Amino acid sequence: xxxxxxxxxxxxxxxxxxxxxxxxxxxxxxxxxxxxxxxxxxxxxxxxxxxxxxxxxxxxxxxxxxxxxxxxxxxxxxxxxxxxxxxxxxxxxxxxxxxxxxxxxxxxxxxxxxxxxxxxxxxxxxxxxxxxxxxxxxxxxxxxxxxxxxxxxxxxxxxxxxxxxxxxxxxxxxxxxxxxxxxxxxxxxxxxxxxxxxxxxxxxxxxxxxxxxxxxxxxxxxxxxxxxxxxxxxxxxxxxxxxxxxxxxxxxxxxxxxxxxxxxxxxxxxxxxxxxxxxxxxxxxxxxxxxxxxxxxxxxxxxxxxxxxxxxxxxxxxxxxxxxxxxxxxxxxxxxxxxxxxxxxxxxxxxxxxxxxxxxxxxxxxxxxxxxxxxxxxxxxxxxxxxxxxxxxxxxxxxxxxxxxxxxxxxxxxxxxxxxxxxxxxxxxxxxxxxxxxxxxxxxxxxxxxxxxxxxxxxxxxxxxxxxxxxxxxxxxxxxxxxxxxxxxxxxxxxxxxxxxxxxxxxxxxxxxxxxxxxxx
Amino acid sequence: xxxxxxxxxxxxxxxxxxxxxxxxxxxxxxxxxxxxxxxxxxxxxxxxxxxxxxxxxxxxxxxxxxxxxxxxxxxxxxxxxxxxxxxxxxxxxxxxxxxxxxxxxxxxxxxxxxxxxxxxxxxxxxxxxxxxxxxxxxxxxxxxxxxxxxxxxxxxxxxxxxxxxxxxxxxxxxxxxxxxxxxxxxxxxxxxxxxxxxxxxxxxxxxxxxxxxxxxxxxxxxxxxxxxxxxxxxxxxxxxxxxxxxxxxxxxxxxxxxxxxxxxxxxxxxxxxxxxxxxxxxxxxxxxxxxxxxxxxxxxxxxxxxxxxxxxxxxxxxxxxxxxxxxxxxxxxxxxxxxxxxxxxxxxxxxxxxxxxxxxxxxxxxxxxxxxxxxxxxxxxxxxxxxxxxxxxxxxxxxxxxxxxxxxxxxxxxxxxxxxxxxxxxxxxxxxxx
Numbered sequence: 004x005x006x007x008x009x010x011x012x013x014x015x016x017x018x019x020x021x022x023x024x025x026x027x028x029x030x031x032x033x034x035x036x037x038x039x040x041x042x043x044x045x046x047x048x049x050x051x052x053x054x055x056x057x058x059x060x061x062x063x064x065x066x067x068x069x070x071x072x073x074x075x076x077x078x079x080x081x082x083x084x085x086x087x088x089x090x091x092x093x094x095x096x097x098x099x100x101x102x103x104x105x106x107x108x109x110x111x112x113x114x115x116x117x118x119x120x121x122x123x124x125x126x127x128x129x130x131x132x133x134x135x136x137x138x139x140x141x142x143x144x145x146x147x148x149x150x151x152x153x154x155x156x157x158x159x160x161x162x163x164x165x166x167x168x169x170x171x172x173x174x175x176x177x178x179x180x181x182x183x184x185x186x187x188x189x190x191x192x193x194x195x196x197x198x199x200x201x202x203x204x205x206x207x208x209x210x211x212x213x214x215x216x217x218x219x220x221x222x223x224x225x226x227x228x229x230x231x232x233x234x235x236x237x238x239x240x241x242x243x244x245x246x247x248x249x250x251x252x253x254x255x256x257x258x259x260x261x262x263x264x265x266x267x268x269x270x271x272x273x274x275x276x277x278x279x280x281x282x283x284x285x286x287x288x289x290x291x292x293x294x295x296x297x298x299x300x301x302x303x304x305x306x307x308x309x310x311x312x313x314x315x316x317x318x319x320x321x322x323x324x325x326x327x328x329x330x331x332x333x334x335x336x337x338x339x340x341x342x343x344x345x346x347x348x349x350x351x352x353x354x355x356x357x358x359x360x361x362x363x364x365x366x367x368x369x370x371x372x373x374x375x376x377x378x379x380x381x382x383x384x385x386x387x388x389x390x391x392x393x394x395x396x397x398x399x400x401x402x403x404x405x406x407x408x409x410x411x412x413x414x415x416x417x418x419x420x421x422x423x424x425x426x427x428x429x430x431x432x433x434x435x436x437x438x439x440x441x442x443x444x445x446x447x448x449x450x451x452x453x454x455x456x457x458x459x460x461x462x463x464x465x466x467x468x469x470x471x472x473x474x475x476x477x478x479x480x481x482x483x484x485x486x487x488x489x490x491x492x493x494x495x496x497x498x499x500x501x502x503x504x505x506x507x508x509x510x511x512x513x514x515x516x517x518x519x520x521x522x523x524x
Numbered sequence: 525x526x527x528x529x530x531x532x533x534x535x536x537x538x539x540x541x542x543x544x545x546x547x548x549x550x551x552x553x554x555x556x557x558x559x560x561x562x563x564x565x566x567x568x569x570x571x572x573x574x575x576x577x578x579x580x581x582x583x584x585x586x587x588x589x590x591x592x593x594x595x596x597x598x599x600x601x602x603x604x605x606x607x608x609x610x611x612x613x614x615x616x617x618x619x620x621x622x623x624x625x626x627x628x629x630x631x632x633x634x635x636x637x638x639x640x641x642x643x644x645x646x647x648x649x650x651x652x653x654x655x656x657x658x659x660x661x662x663x664x665x666x667x668x669x670x671x672x673x674x675x676x677x678x679x680x681x682x683x684x685x686x687x688x689x690x691x692x693x694x695x696x697x698x699x700x701x702x703x704x705x706x707x708x709x710x711x712x713x714x715x716x717x718x719x720x721x722x723x724x725x726x727x728x729x730x731x732x733x734x735x736x737x738x739x740x741x742x743x744x745x746x747x748x749x750x751x752x753x754x755x756x757x758x759x760x761x762x763x764x765x766x767x768x769x770x771x772x773x774x775x776x777x778x779x780x781x782x783x784x785x786x787x788x789x790x791x792x793x794x795x796x797x798x799x800x801x802x803x804x805x806x807x808x809x810x811x812x813x814x815x816x817x818x819x820x821x822x823x824x825x826x827x828x829x830x831x832x833x834x835x836x837x838x839x840x841x842x843x844x845x846x847x848x849x850x851x852x853x854x855x856x857x858x859x860x861x862x863x864x865x866x867x868x869x870x871x872x873x874x875x876x877x878x879x880x881x882x883x884x885x886x887x888x889x890x891x892x893x894x895x896x897x898x899x900x901x902x903x904x905x906x907x908x909x910x911x912x913x914x915x916x917x918x919x920x921x922x923x924x925x926x927x928x929x930x931x932x933x934x935x936x937x938x939x940x941x942x943x944x945x946x947x948x949x950x951x952x953x954x955x956x957x958x
Contacts, residue, residue, distance in 0.1 A: 030527050037525050055525040064530060067537040082584055084545030087538040118531060133525070179544075187585050336602020345601060414603040416612075418596040424611035430603055443599040454587050473587075479594035481587060488585035 021317045028122040036126050040134060043309045048383050050138040053112040060115050066091055068115060073105040076159050078166035080182050106132035108140040110152040123320035130306040135299030142391045145287035155284060162277045169270050181271050184492035185257060185278035190453050192257030192279040193286050245463060252457040259458045266498035290394040290449050297351015298390050357404050358385055368405055395447035403440045415442045454481055467499040475507035490517025549582050557647045649798055670758050679755030688754040696752060702745040703738040711735050767805035768857040771843050775864040776812045777834045784896040788863030789826055790940045791894050795861050809846055813839035835872045840879040853887035861892045866913030873918040885929060892947055893919055893931040
């Protein structure tokens with residue numbers, strides 16, 4: 004790298020005066036840095052962002068923010084205290100550093116920056132969060148579809164006040180019980196597919212008319228002459244009808260409880276709703292970890308490099324930036340003691356950098372793998388399209404190039420409990436690229452990470468037992484101790500017994516039961 | 525873009541959540557605190573610090589996949605030697621990857637966190653109470669506490685509550701419809717207007733009569749009536765004496781070994797800790813004795829040895845002397861704790877008991893006797909039950925209900941805390957008076 008050759012590290016490069024030279028920063032400097040980044044972000048990368056609100060906080064406040072998943076306001080619950088206590092201990096013992104920033108998907112987009120960051124780090128943080136993440140939040144379809152950035156802070160404010168007023172009225176403990184139970188089911192309080200509306204009378208009428216019209220159009224008297232099947236499978240019309248009325252099967256368990264649990268009071272339903280809405284708000288972030296961090300990391304890397312090329316940051320601070328950048332995108336290998344899964348920053352950044360390379364300087368292999376955009380020249384255009392229209396699973400499936408697979412030496416293992424050994428199914432070679440890519444894509448599919456559990460039926464005429472089904476994939480059943488605890492919470496909300504059946508290929512392979520310990524009143 | 529400086533915002537946003545968590549984990553934390561106190565050094569006992577509780581009870585469950593069985597499919601980075609089709613022996617369960625998976629909540633890691641000093645002590649000393657805390661002797665005026673206690677109808681002008689008086693005055697004036705000066709003024713002006721216009725009319729006469737009536741009303745109904753007056757009521761309560769003197773008496777004769785001294789020291793530390801929680805000022809007097817007693821500093825008290833016989837009454841006399849000189853009983857709360865192995869000169873027992881009964885106990889708030897043993901079997905129901913020491917038997921004779929004295933035996937480090945709790949456990953009022 005050429006820049007190491009320079010002797011005085013703080014010497015500005017020709018062609019520009021650096022925005023800052025030392026470690027210290029102040030508010031006017033933040034503004035100047037922001038403007039300088041903003042110009043590059045808009046003109047060169049074509050980023051499209053929400054207005055930003057930069058909030059400078061202390062490390063204490065950062066710890067506070069950690070506890071409530073970064074949100075500036077949140078209702079009160081002991082579990083946040085638990086996270087706070089844990090993070091605080093880790094931090095004070097020096098086992099864990101604090102993030103340089105937290106960014107919130109809202110409009111205006113709130114970016115917390117820590118006061119102890121150096122001027123270089125503040126520049127990096129602004130490039131990463133205020134532009135990278137911000138662009139992603141605003142443009143990615145998952146966020147557009149599921150979250151409303153303009154209203155989330157108002158909603159959290161409402162939630163906080165509502166929970167507090169419930170505590171005043173019904174007692175902290177009662178409220179806590181409901182929240183505990185709802186939190187246990189949070190991962191199953193999400194609508195995964197849009198567009199399911201309950202039928203209103205008008206559309207039902209219309210549907211009926213359409214069906215009649217269809218029947219009239221296709222009427223044929225001949226049908227009448229067909230002999231009736233004597234022993235067709237007799238369907239239980241009552242059960243069908245009941246399930247239909249309750250909207251079953253339903254995978255959003257919290258939604259089902261909010262609408263149908265027989266013994267909940269209005270305020271309890273509202274509390275469940277609050278937990279559900281918040282789970283839904285965070286769902287896109289879980290779906291787009293690699294992309295979100297990749298987008299932010301790629302953006303900050305490009306922006307910082309451009310700033311340096313323009314002479315706006317000194318060689319010294321560019322080195323400081325590179326130091327923290329490389330530690331962010333470090334991917335330990337699988338046999339390294341530091342290995343703890345695939346680093347989304349590293350994977351996202353590597354893939355996006357590779358997309359840029361393919362768009363501008365493709366090889367023959369790239370042309371065969373990515374005929375759509377290899378060599379098209381408009382790297383940022385391709386990236387913006389990817390950032391807008393994919394989530395982790397589809398992004399990897401579409402864009403993971405053989406080059407990245409080779410660089411990271413990715414390989415695929417299959418661990419079948421019925422086999423004695425673990426089998427290496429594919430490695431980074433000609434035959435393996437597609438298998439590795441497919442497998443990695445599934446690894447990042449949130450729909451596969453969360454077990455597929457649905458409310459299947461209710462025995463309304465009998466003991467009101469709620470039946471749930473877990474559709475087992477690849478023979479992986481639920482962890483039974485936790486499942487029993489969650490079912491207990493579920494039973495408390497439902498008010499009666501619940502049963503969870505784990506079903507694979509039509510066979511029930513495991514069952515869990517739960518009974519309410521107390522009925523909420 | 526705009527920048528907001530949040531740094532001056534009040535901190536402690538998570539305090540409420542932290543407290544909720546503490547409340548939830550209270551039982552566990554309490555147990556952990558007590559266990560932690562056993563392994564700590566005496567000087568560090570009140571330092572707060574980290575305690576560890578099992579994560580199980582504060583675990584947040586969720587539906588997630590188990591770790592056994594099924595077919596799993598991974599992609600890992602950093603392949604070095606594998607080619608596809610290679611078979612790798614499955615690593616044995618628990619071999620090396622034991623802590624794996626704790627991130628998903630399954631690992632039963634213990635939960636470790638730091639308590640502040642106050643949190644630690646609160647839990648540590650929960651439900652304990654100093655006996656006879658309510659010593660009420662007052663030291664003249666300075667020990668009186670004056671606090672507001674509502675209002676009264678009479679009092680000195682200086683204690684008049686203007687706000688309260690005016691409020692009552694206002695409500696009375698409204699109730700009796702005392703005319704408003706503004707309204708009166710308006711009527712007068714209207715009268716002047718009418719007089720200027722018409723000179724004489726029926727309307728004017730009526731207005732005049734009305735004005736006269738209202739003026740009379742204003743005179744009859746006073747602005748402030750004696751019934752409105754309210755004075756601040758101040759109640760004076762004598763303040764309990766907020767300082768205590770703690771006497772530590774210890775036998776340092778040759779029969780007391782280091783281990784027994786350590787037990788005694790633990791007990792004294794706990795007592796000191798406890799007293800500092802309750803009193804603003806706690807003085808400690810260390811008196812050690814063999815056949816003669818001496819007041820010493822802490823270092824000497826615990827660490828230097830002396831040989832000689834054991835005469836407990838010498839320490840009691842010394843204590844009485846010091847108390848008389850420096851800690852008069854009407855100004856100080858006096859607590860005493862005596863530690864001994866019970867081997868007293870047998871001729872001295874009667875004298876000690878007499879001293880206790882006549883001099884020490886009347887002035888003391890509480891007197892605790894701790895008999896330390898060597899950790900050997902000392903069960904009263906055991907076959908080899910040791911004979912009670914003569915001192916123990918002598919003291920036992922002394923014990924009466926309502927006498928501020930208690931005695932316990934301790935043989936092991938871990939007994940100290942339970943014994944301490946037992947001695948200072950909060951008792952019901954009824955049980956105490958009966």
